[in-house]
Amino acid sequence: MDNWLKKMSSKQSSEKPSVVLVGRPNVGKSTLFNRITGRRRAIVTAKPGTTRDTLAEDTDWLGVPFRIVDSGGVFGASTDPLQMQVIEQGRRAMQGADLVLLVVDGREGCVSADEEVVREVRALGVQVLMVVNKTDDRRTKDNCLEFYQFGFEPVIEISAEHGQGIGDLLDEIIKSLPQPRETLNAENANGLAETKSEEVAVAVIGRPNVGKSSLVNRLLHEPRVMVSAQPGTTRDAIDEVLEWHGKHFKLVDTAGIRRAGRVASAEQVEAVSVLIAKRAISRSGVALLLLDAGEDVSDQDAAIAGEAARSGCGIVIVANKWDLRKSTDPLTAKNYDESVRRKLKFLDFAPILHISALTGERLSRVLETVDRVASARRQRIPTAAVNNFVEKVTRAHTPSRSGRREVRILYAAQIGIEPPSFLFFTNVVDKFHFSYERFLINQLREAFGFEGSPIKIHVRRRKK
Template identity: 50%
Template sequence: MARRPIGPTVVLVGRPNVGKSTLFNRLTGTRRSIVAPIAGTTRDVIQQPAEWQGRHFQLVDTGGLFGATKDPLHAMVVAHGLKALRSADILVFVVDGREGIQTGDEEIAQQLRKYGHPVVLAVNKTDAKKASQQAATFSKFGFQPLIEVSAEHGEGIGELLDAVTARFPKLTAEEKAAHAEDAVGAAEDFSFSKGLGDSGEEEEAEVVEPDEDQEIAVAIVGRPNVGKSSLVNRLVKAERVMVSDMPGTTRDAVDVVLNWHKKRFRIVDTAGMRKPGKVFASGPIENVSVLIAKRAMMRAQVAVLVLDAVEGATDRDAAIAGEAQELGLGLIIAINKWDLVKGRGEDWVKKFDDKLRFMLKFLDYVPLIHMSALTGDRTSRLLATIDRIATARKKKVPTAQLNKFIERVVTLHPPTTKGKKDVKIMYATQTAIEPPEFVIFTNVADDLHFSYERYLTNALREEFGFEGTPIRLKVRRRAKKARP
């Protein structure tokens, strides 16, 4: 299937704290942008695909592009925001209906006229009677249409989307056919139970192949200032995410789409996650940033934990990795800034890796990649590993093949006795993918010794190639047959 474009680019622009991020979250049905009563909360340019009445588009929140701020990174914010404005197809000028026209609004209106893009004027916060009454005063800017909305309560959102999409180019016959195809495809659900029956034939472990349009969602996670944003920029070969030596530069979870070897990755750069006590003490902005980072992990398939080669691993790195494992994500440890330690010899590298493995011994199945976001060294290897792990997470093992394997490994190493009865493993089945999950049925036990479960997990991983992904194992006592 040919990959379709994401559609026109719609950019939200306005003074700080007029409700752009709330409107962005409302229009996309997400909590991607941080919302706080502090002007200039959003730094990065946040993008998210959106759809209205069959029309697809890319929605962009420009953050604190206009208005004075004490943020030391304001110049970088402005540079990224202006780039988004220049590439826009349609602008949504967001103003605050409660405050009325401010000097900043007039300055922005003057700037927008220079771009020559279609502008839809969204008068936000008009749920209050006074705000609704003075909404018409914004018509002096000359932008049409003027739509009254309440991003917080969802009022006027449909009318705003109608106004925006009415300014899109008309669909071609091919695009109309593609949208119809999407509607049919959306109704087709994958049934994992299909094909799990014991056919008696030897089958290979299958992979649920994504269609060409399906993305691999990747969360770049780690402590502040380990080089996450630099890595994202290196992968996409553009200054897409702000990079600074100042810890905590990234606040929002920033998505970028990357095409590599006929695969499409959605890379999410997240805010650095410090210890909970430090996050709480820093105030509401960092608290929300970390919450958004964790939500980004929840919608990812693979997490890349970025470490600093100079600093090595810390307890906080282990905690972040543990969260990714708990969520069932595929995981890679990317040891960044390797250019700063390169040349120290093979013995030093071995000791470094051994120490890292010891500290993160619960992640013995996770691949390590020594790389440099600065030089680009081994970034292609990182993408190849992400692809392999995403594929491994989709494997499903036919029941017949699985039970032949179980019989073999149990014969080599039987489970320990529970009480006075010998524990026998009767059969097994795979019940889920992403991550792979297996249920083991026994004669008497609802659980197995943790060391035996680890033995089975390691054997499954080696036999079927479940690289870099957690394997969930559940043990059930086989139900007794009812007597006639």
Template identity: 45%
Template sequence: MARPVVTIVGRPNVGKSTLFNRIAGKRISITEDTPGVTRDRIYAECEWLDNHFTLIDTGGIEPNTTDTIFAQMRIQAQIAIDMADVVLFMVDGKEGVTAADMEVAQMLRKAKKEVILVVNKMDKFVNDDNAYEFYNLGIGDPVSVSSTEALGIGDLLDEVIAKFDESMNTEEDDDSIKIAVIGKPNAGKSSIINRIIGENRVIVSDIPGTTRDAIDTKFERNGQKYTLIDTAGIRKKSKISETVEKYSVLRAFTAVERADICILVIDADKGVTDQDIRIAGYSHDNNKGMVIVVNKWDLVEKDNSTFN
């Protein structure tokens, strides 16, 4: 039986990824004080008091945005809410209730899910009375935490476990074949994954660097379980400037190490580059099997030296 699913949602920059990493016990989701850092759904298998569950981190929900990436992030968050058995709705205890919080609360009421209201950044619990303002959201009793200081996390997890059905708490062994999808930015890795699994699991856009985290997607075909790992495009060091970009590249190399086999996606329109060779070499050095996929073949002008 599948493990219960716990999804963390909220507007940007309230501390969702810090809480995710705290519960998971390791740095999986990128954390930085920049709204929109977490773009896709990030998964981790977690355990609390012998209760096993899948935790999902989501990008910040911007209810009324015209930005393409933020709009797609909202879609990703909605998918994660639909998948969830329990939703952790995180708000910022220092900022108080905002119009965006109200919009997210309305979205959750329509979803009719088990929701726990998490008031973050209550670092010293001195002004715990501030949490009472969040009753205005109509979600229920607020649970005060500080993700950064690890305060209140145990109490929060107790609340989460209390929401689980007894039938949910069955541990599953991960016997899937792990496949890392690697390649340069904008080679089409996310589009290939979406084609394989048949849903918009990963945000697809023509902006290089859209996939900043390594994202696990589990699926089954002909009785065999697989885990696809989509990664941030691997760039040359000279082109990596932002701290988020640096950490994303590290995550991509870590994904190769986790994988049983790698799919190297090459942009046919650009041809094989030195960077493609470097990526293939890293996989070879880690003794990984490899499948080379030449994407965007329709953009290549055909002649006697090409195959249709």
């Protein structure tokens, strides 16, 4: 073991960055080690402290090599000479790490032993990713939220046993690691590294006869747009992939949009339209909600809009057939937008576009806006900035009091993207009024944007 430690500390022996798994006993470090390496070197049992050695394995993800280290448990005191050696070796491995994965148990939630681990990791000043393991059960969601109070970001939820979230974790690992010298040399030899644009899945939704097919057809035949068809995930679904200014957009189930117009009765049309919208929304990051600019917003428009809002996807309101409306109303845009906002109050965050799929008027703004909204959904705000925001906002507008108790926000962090989600720790949860949550959402938009994206708010009582 000592020989291995000498190799670990020597940069001459390996250019691979080291990633060290730490955490209290029985949180699943060994299971995660086996999952990442694809081997069963680490022994896994339900008994705490099973790992009696510091294991290391070279691996890679997306061509980026690194060394993963399973510490045998690096915290606590022991009189057992072997266990003392394991603890010391784990600490030394962590001190030489390029990245520490701090593994906790989502089923049990935050316990005092986790807080001890956090204190020691912070004292070493190493880079940390917090990994909440055993999150395969939906009932663990509240437990997971407890770990955001430590301020590490991002917090990654996984199930090492079932492989859930491992790809996302590995993506974050290579994003956090220093770039190996051999990778840099290869890039220098071949010129700039190729970057792949992230594909945005777009649902075109709306009631019948608002122009969904016309918009899809117009987008697919626009100059400067490259098109390819690929099978969707449902029967007979076809997704059309567009490349526009180097960015990729996938129009979800364009065949379904066209099929909806062939349904016989009015009742069937309405039901099928909502069903197709729900299915497309479930596979999309951004929804284009088409309205007929020549008509008032209908109840069916509102029903489809509600499905999009509940899904958490980004939303762009597209008023189609604008060429017909503007000829009858000189104050078109202002008057129309106000009427839409009155009917769809819950979509006050969604931008409104005025287009004509028939003539192509302002069509270029559609993909421009989708791109902005997709970026807004992926936006991350540093925890320090979130807490500075909280301090400023609460100073100007404090939450309502709970009897004699002052309701205070003690800490806050962004806990997710797509859609942006924020967690606020407070001293009193039951008196944290929903109107103040709405106020916080509006203030978050004013401070950070999030154009076209819903914002999710979670409130938890902070444990002492």
